[in-house]
Amino acid sequence: MTACAIESPAADAVEGVPPGAAGAATTAARALTITADGAYGARLALAGDCLFPERWTLDGPEPYAVPLPGNQPEEPGTEVQPMSDGRVLVHRLVQRRHAFSLLYPTGPGTGELPLGAVECPEPGTRLRLLPPAPGGAHAYAVAVGPRSTAVWRVAGGAFGPERLAEIPGRCSGGVWLDRTGRMLALDRELGGRTKAVVVDLERNGEVSPLLQIAADSDDRLLLADPDSGLLLIASDAPSPGEPRIGWGVLASTLPVRFPECLRVPDCSVTPMAIQPGQVLTPEHCAVALRVDGPLGSWVGVWRPASRQVQHLPAPQGWLTGAGLWTEDAVLRLPYATEEVPCGVARLEPSARAAGSARAPREPAEAEPLAPVVTRPVPLQQAPLARLVTK
Numbered sequence: 503m504t505a506c507a508i509e510s511p512a513a514d515a516v517e518g519v520p521p522g523a524a525g526a527a528t529t530a531a532r533a534l535t536i537t538a539d540g541a542y543g544a545r546l547a548l549a550g551d552c553l554f555p556e557r558w559t560l561d562g563p564e565p566y567a568v569p570l571p572g573n574q575p576e577e578p579g580t581e582v583q584p585m586s587d588g589r590v591l592v593h594r595l596v597q598r599r600h601a602f603s604l605l606y607p608t609g610p611g612t613g614e615l616p617l618g619a620v621e622c623p624e625p626g627t628r629l630r631l632l633p634p635a636p637g638g639a640h641a642y643a644v645a646v647g648p649r650s651t652a653v654w655r656v657a658g659g660a661f662g663p664e665r666l667a668e669i670p671g672r673c674s675g676g677v678w679l680d681r682t683g684r685m686l687a688l689d690r691e692l693g694g695r696t697k698a699v700v701v702d703l704e705r706n707g708e709v710s711p712l713l714q715i716a717a718d719s720d721d722r723l724l725l726a727d728p729d730s731g732l733l734l735i736a737s738d739a740p741s742p743g744e745p746r747i748g749w750g751v752l753a754s755t756l757p758v759r760f761p762e763c764l765r766v767p768d769c770s771v772t773p774m775a776i777q778p779g780q781v782l783t784p785e786h787c788a789v790a791l792r793v794d795g796p797l798g799s800w801v802g803v804w805r806p807a808s809r810q811v812q813h814l815p816a817p818q819g820w821l822t823g824a825g826l827w828t829e830d831a832v833l834r835l836p837y838a839t840e841e842v843p844c845g846v847a848r849l850e851p852s853a854r855a856a857g858s859a860r861a862p863r864e865p866a867e868a869e870p871l872a873p874v875v876t877r878p879v880p881l882q883q884a885p886l887a888r889l890v891t892k
Contacts, residue, residue: 534558534824534836535583538636538678542584543836544591545821546576555582555605557590558836558844560826565836567844570605570612581631586638589615591657593631593643598622600629600643602656602663618662620645620654631656632676635683636728644688646672653686653701667707669699674722679752681728687712689722698723698735715739715758726752727776730784732806734773747771749806751784763810769795771802772823779829788831788851792823801825801835803851817847 534545543558547567552575557568570590581593589604602617620643622629627647635642640658644651651673655664671692679685679700686701690709698713698721713721719739724747726733731752736745740760748760764771770793777788784806791802791811799822803812816822819839826834833849 532821534821535634536560536824536826536836537584537586537634537638539586539638540826540834541586541638542588543824544582544584546578546580546582547838552576553578553580555580555590555592557584557588557605557607559588560834560836560846565844565846568607570607572605572612572614583631583634583641584638585641585657591631591641593629593656604657617657620656620663622647624648629654632686633678636678636681637683640683642666642686644673644676646674648672651688651690653703653707666703667701667709669701669707669709675724677723677726679726679728687723687726696720696722713737718742720745725773725776725789727778727780727784727787729778730776730780730782730787732776732780732784732787732789734776734789747773759806761804761806761809763808764791764804766793766795766802766811769793774823775825775827775833777827777829777831788827788833790825790827790833801833801849803833803849812851814849814851817845819845820847 534543536543541561543560545556546553547556547569554569554571554576557570559566577594579595583591585591585604589606592603592605594601599619599621601619604615604617606613620629622645624647627645629643629645632642632644641656643654643656645654651669651671652665653667653669655666669688669690671690673688673690675687675689677687679687684702684704686703687698688701689696690699695718697711700710700712702708713723713735715721715737716739719737721735721737721739724734724736731754733750733752735748735750735758737748737758738745740746746760747764748758750756750758772792773789774792775790780787786805786807789804791804793800793802793813800816801814803814817835817837819837821836821838824836828834831850833851835847835849837845837847
């Protein structure tokens, strides 16, 4: 079992960025985490060789950033996450203890509310924040140990960090399946295979299967949209040893499909955002893709009903991998440059032109869509079906 103990709130000093960590600091400064509703973002910004938390406000007429520096610079491994009330959760590792605090602006300075700490004495245990939960009032983390994984609520509880569930196996990923913050999907490695499972946080961490595409396949959940039920999946079922991106629909008995257009030669493709609000038409949801290749990183737009991916240039200074859709299919991409330290580019890809632009080195003739028919995703099983039909 993953042994993690709660410690009382304490404000501990954090050492500065050590020499030689400039590369790690720059990488940390390029990441932006956005709340589920798109109202706020948070990242570690870079000033010289020092990192400090920064909050972005994204739901106003113009985006703007508020620096939240503490008494000392942050380590590259520090995690930050925006909350729905505008505060920023910070997760620091201090002498084997994982300390959590909420930061907020106080005039010229930064206020800090310590929430407590989690200690994981078992060697090899790693604790990380999960993606922002729906609603934004709570924040969660997973402590992955050698044999089990613990789910913690680290912000929003009444008495500091609270362990909610203990799951056999090592878990990765983390995707919210509903808008209440109850159903959490994790990719669990157990018995040599990785399968996505659902953890019901209102039933003492009850675990149920989510993806069972083939008995000998590794099936992971990449993204999910609670409105339409669209799921983006990575599985090596169609090609053993080679993960492919596929899609399915929550609570559906239709098979998972693996479009050939999502395989871009010499590039890695990562789904990063799904268009919300498409309740009855999951196949028409726009999906934003991060494409990384020899020529850099750019944006792809794809819909399950389409046979091709539209490739679009990313804005200069794009905080790579960050983006969100509006319900009317406008893709918003945060970026930061010397001239514009807090900006959001708006892309309005046309559904009709979904295959008009090609990726660098993409073949002249796109291969036809050839879905691999596999076993249905068993998403119609309770308690997921009840959540979808409500």
